Amino acid sequence: MPMQHPPGLPTRQKILDFIRDSSEPAGKREIARAFGLKGQEKIQLKALLKDMAEEGLIDGKRTAYHRMGGVPKVTVLRVVDVDDGEPIAVPDTWQPDDATPPPRIRLVEQKGKPRRGGSGVGALKKGDRVLARTEESNTGWRGYPMKKLALREEQVLGVVEIDAAGKAWLAPVDKRQRHSSPITDLGGAEKGELVLAEPAGRSQRSGVKVTQVLGEPLAPRAFSLIAIHKHGIPNVFDQQTLDEANRAAALPLDAERREDLRHLPIVAIDPADARDHDDAIWAEPDGEGGFRALVAIADVSFYVRPGGDIDREARKRGNSVYFPDRVVPMLPEVLSADVCSLGAGEDRAAMACHLEIDAKGKITAWRFTRAIVRIAEDIAYEDAQARIDAGEAEEHLANLWSCWRLLAAAREDRDPLELELPERRVVLDEKGRIAEIALRERLDAHRVVEDFMIAANVAAAKALEAKVAPVVYRVHEPPSREKLVALKDYMATFGKKLAMGQVITPGLFNRMLKDVTDDAERALVMEAVLRSQTQAYYGPRNAGHFGLALASYAHFTSPIRRYADLLVHRALVDAYGLEQPAPKSDLPKTSGLSDRDREDLSRVTDAISKAERRAMEAERDTIDRYVAAWLSARVGEVFETRITGVQKFGFFATIIGLGGDGLVPVSTLGSERFHYDEKSQTLSGEESGTTYAMGNRLRLRLAEANPLTGALKFELEEGGSAQIEPRGKPLPLKKRGQHLAGKRGRPGNIRHQGRKRK
Numbered sequence: 001m002p003m004q005h006p007p008g009l010p011t012r013q014k015i016l017d018f019i020r021d022s023s024e025p026a027g028k029r030e031i032a033r034a035f036g037l038k039g040q041e042k043i044q045l046k047a048l049l050k051d052m053a054e055e056g057l058i059d060g061k062r063t064a065y066h067r068m069g070g071v072p073k074v075t076v077l078r079v080v081d082v083d084d085g086e087p088i089a090v091p092d093t094w095q096p097d098d099a100t101p102p103p104r105i106r107l108v109e110q111k112g113k114p115r116r117g118g119s120g121v122g123a124l125k126k127g128d129r130v131l132a133r134t135e136e137s138n139t140g141w142r143g144y145p146m147k148k149l150a151l152r153e154e155q156v157l158g159v160v161e162i163d164a165a166g167k168a169w170l171a172p173v174d175k176r177q178r179h180s181s182p183i184t185d186l187g188g189a190e191k192g193e194l195v196l197a198e199p200a201g202r203s204q205r206s207g208v209k210v211t212q213v214l215g216e217p218l219a220p221r222a223f224s225l226i227a228i229h230k231h232g233i234p235n236v237f238d239q240q241t242l243d244e245a246n247r248a249a250a251l252p253l254d255a256e257r258r259e260d261l262r263h264l265p266i267v268a269i270d271p272a273d274a275r276d277h278d279d280a281i282w283a284e285p286d287g288e289g290g291f292r293a294l295v296a297i298a299d300v301s302f303y304v305r306p307g308g309d310i311d312r313e314a315r316k317r318g319n320s321v322y323f324p325d326r327v328v329p330m331l332p333e334v335l336s337a338d339v340c341s342l343g344a345g346e347d348r349a350a351m352a353c354h355l356e357i358d359a360k361g362k363i364t365a366w367r368f369t370r371a372i373v374r375i376a377e378d379i380a381y382e383d384a385q386a387r388i389d390a391g392e393a394e395e396h397l398a399n400l401w402s403c404w405r406l407l408a409a410a411r412e413d414r415d416p417l418e419l420e421l422p423e424r425r426v427v428l429d430e431k432g433r434i435a436e437i438a439l440r441e442r443l444d445a446h447r448v449v450e451d452f453m454i455a456a457n458v459a460a461a462k463a464l465e466a467k468v469a470p471v472v473y474r475v476h477e478p479p480s481r482e483k484l485v486a487l488k489d490y491m492a493t494f495g496k497k498l499a500m501g502q503v504i505t506p507g508l509f510n511r512m513l514k515d516v517t518d519d520a521e522r523a524l525v526m527e528a529v530l531r532s533q534t535q536a537y538y539g540p541r542n543a544g545h546f547g548l549a550l551a552s553y554a555h556f557t558s559p560i561r562r563y564a565d566l567l568v569h570r571a572l573v574d575a576y577g578l579e580q581p582a583p584k585s586d587l588p589k590t591s592g593l594s595d596r597d598r599e600d601l602s603r604v605t606d607a608i609s610k611a612e613r614r615a616m617e618a619e620r621d622t623i624d625r626y627v628a629a630w631l632s633a634r635v636g637e638v639f640e641t642r643i644t645g646v647q648k649f650g651f652f653a654t655i656i657g658l659g660g661d662g663l664v665p666v667s668t669l670g671s672e673r674f675h676y677d678e679k680s681q682t683l684s685g686e687e688s689g690t691t692y693a694m695g696n697r698l699r700l701r702l703a704e705a706n707p708l709t710g711a712l713k714f715e716l717e718e719g720g721s722a723q724i725e726p727r728g729k730p731l732p733l734k735k736r737g738q739h740l741a742g743k744r745g746r747p748g749n750i751r752h753q754g755r756k757r758k
Contacts, residue, residue, distance in 0.1 A: 318611025
C-alpha cells in the first residue's frame with residue numbers, strides 16, 4: 001500500500017523525497033494522488049513543479065519527473081563497461097550540465113529470473129542499449145533491464161557510400177543487415193571509409209550519424225578491426241594499466257623462495273611464429289618403466305595480482321583473441337611477450353607441476369611449486385618432429401616422446417572423442433594480403449604437447465579438490481537429448497542407427513565413425529557429431545569433461561592468454577601456501593585468490609565463458625571475411641561444394657577443401673516450385689523431383705563474394721540440378737585434386753597461422 005501524506009500542498013523537499021522513493025515513475029498525477037490534492041491545489045502543484053524545474057531541482061516531463069542530476073525511473077541506458085559479467089551503464093542521453101558526469105549504473109537481473117542470461121535481455125556487451133527501471137540507494141545506482149533495444153538502436157559499423165544525388169548512406173558490414181541507412185552527419189568521414197555510427201533519432205527514417213572514422217575497409221588488418229568493433233572486444237590498454245605492467249615486469253625473482261629447476265633441460269615446443277611461450281616440458285625415466293615429468297607454466301599470478309589495474313583489464317578481456325593478422329592480448333605485451341614468456345636462456349618465474357607417471361601411463365602422484373626455470377630450447381613443432389623422425393633427437397627430447405607414448409596409451413584406454421577435423425590456417429604476406437589458405441599438418445609433436453598439458457590440467461583439478469579449494473573447472477557436459485534425437489534422425493538418412501536407450505559415451509561416437517568407411521561420408525558424420533556436442537564452459541561446479549572422458553578437468557597451462565588458468569594458479573598459491581608478496585612495491589600484495597572470487601567464483605566464470613564465446617565469434621567472422629576476399633577475384637568460377645544447411649528460402653553450401661558457407665536462394669533454382677520439408681531438411685522440385693539435401697555434393701558457380709560482410713552467394717552451374725550426387729560420392733573436378741589451398745584434404749575448421757593448440 002502506498003505511503004499516505006498529509007493533505008495540503010507539499011513542500012519542495014517533500015516532492016523531492018517522494019520522487020526519490022517512488023518505485024514507479026512519478027508524474028504530476030502520481031504526486032497529486034499521493035498528497036491528496038484536489039481542485040485548486042492541483043493547479044498550484046503544476047505551478048510549483050514548473051518553478052522547481054526552472055530552479056534546477058527536478059527534470060523530466062509532467063508524466064515522469066526525476067530530481068536534477070538524477071535518472072528517470074524508467075529510461076534508456078547504454079552499456080559502457082562490463083565488470084565480472086555485470087554490465088555498467090550510463091543514461092543514453094545526459095544533459096544536466098557539462099561539469100556533472102553521468103552516473104554509472106550497475107545493471108542487475110530481475111528477482112526471480114535465472115542468473116544465466118540475466119533478465120531476459122541476453123548477454124550484454126559494451127555499446128548495447130536497454131530500456132531499464134532505475135533506483136538509487138546509499139550504495140549507488142542500479143538498473144533493472146526490461147528489454148534490450150532493437151539492433152537499430154545500437155552502434156552500427158559500416159562503409160560510407162555517396163549516391164548520384166550526393167546523398168550519404170551507411171552500407172552495413174554485418175551480413176545480417178541488408179539495408180543501408182541515410183547519414184545525417186558524416187563527422188568528417190569520406191566516401192569509402194569504414195566508420196562507426198549511431199542512430200540520429202528514434203526512428204529508422206532519422207538515419208545515423210558518424211561517431212568514429214576507422215579508415216579503409218579493405219586495407220590490411222581491416223577485417224580483424226571490423227570484428228573487434230562489432231563484438232566490442234577491448235583492444236587498447238590505458239596508460240594506468242601499462243604503467244602497472246611495467247612496474248610488475250621489474251619485480252625481482254627471489255631464487256631462494258623458489259624451487260630452482262634451472263639445471264633441467266626443459267624445452268618449449270610451440271608454433272614457429274609463436275609470440276609467447278607459456279608452457280615447457282621435461283621428462284626422465286624413473287627406472288621402473290614409468291617417468292618423472294615436469295610441466296612448467298609461466299607464473300603469471302606473481303605479476304598479475306587481484307585488484308590491480310592489469311587484473312581488472314584481464315578480467316574484462318577474459319582471453320587473448322587471435323586473428324590472422326594480429327593478436328589482441330589479455331595482458332600488456334611487456335608481460336605476455338616478454339617477462340612472463342618462457343624464452344630460451346632466460347631466468348623465468350614458473351608454476352611447476354611435478355608428475356609421476358607409471359608404466360601404464362597413469363598419473364600416480366603430483367605436486368605444485370613456484371620455481372625458477374631456464375628453458376633449454378624453444379623448438380617449433382615441425383623441427384622437433386623432424387629431429388625425432390631422423391633419429392637425431394637429444395636424450396631430453398627422446399624422453400618426452402617415450403613418456404608421451406605411455407600417456408597416449410592411457411588416453412586410448414579412456415577412449416575420448418576423436419573427431420580429427422582438419423584445421424586450416426590463413427597465411428598472410430608481408431603486406432597483410434592472403435598468400436595461402438592451407439591445411440595445418442597434424443604431427444605427433446602436437447599430440448605430445450597436448451597430452452602433457454592434459455595431464456597437468458587434470459592434476460591441477462584433482463590437487464585443488466584434495467585441498468578442498470575453489471576450482472575453476474573446464475566443463476563439457478554430455479549431449480542433450482534433443483541434440484541426440486537430431487543426430488539419430490540425421491544418421492537414419494545414412495541408413496545407420498543410433499540407439500537412444502544406451503549410455504552415451506565418447507567411445508560410442510568413435511565406434512560410429514569407425515563404421516563409416518567412405519572418407520567423404522565420414523567427414524559428414526564427424527561434423528554431425530560435432531554439432532551434437534554441447535558448448536564447453538568455465539564454472540565452479542564439476543560436471544566432468546565429456547569430450548576428453550575425464551571426471552575432473554581444469555585449465556592450468558595458459559595463464560598468459562586465458563584468465564581461467566590464472567584463477568587456477570591463484571587457487572594453487574592459496575592451497576599449497578605458495579604466497580610471495582611483491583617486494584618493495586605498490587602492487588597488490590596477495591597473488592592468491594581475492595576474497596570476492598573465493599566467495600563467488602560463478603560471477604567471474606560466467607563472464608569469462610561469455611568472453612570466450614565472443615572471441616570465437618569474432619575469429620570466425622574474420623575468417624569469413626578473409627575467405628570472401630580470397631574468393632572475390634574468382635567470382636564466376638565453378639567449385640565443388642557440399643550442402644551444409646537447407647531452409648525454405650534456399651540452401652547453404654561450402655566449398656570443399658576451403659570452407660566459407662554461401663547461400664543458393666530458392667528463387668535461383670529454376671521456374672518450378674520447390675517444397676521445403678523441415679523434418680528431412682530438404683528442398684524438392686514439384687515437377688522435376690530434384691531434391692537438395694544436407695550432404696549432397698554438387699558443382700556451383702560463385703555469384704558473389706563480399707569481403708566486407710564475409711557473405712558468399714552461389715548459383716547452379718548450367719544443368720546443375722543434374723549434377724547432384726548422393727552423400728559420400730565425389731564429383732569429378734576439371735582439375736582433379738586441386739583445391740584453393742593448393743592441397744587436398746577434407747573440409748574442416750579454418751584457423752590462422754600461429755594459433756596455439758593446447
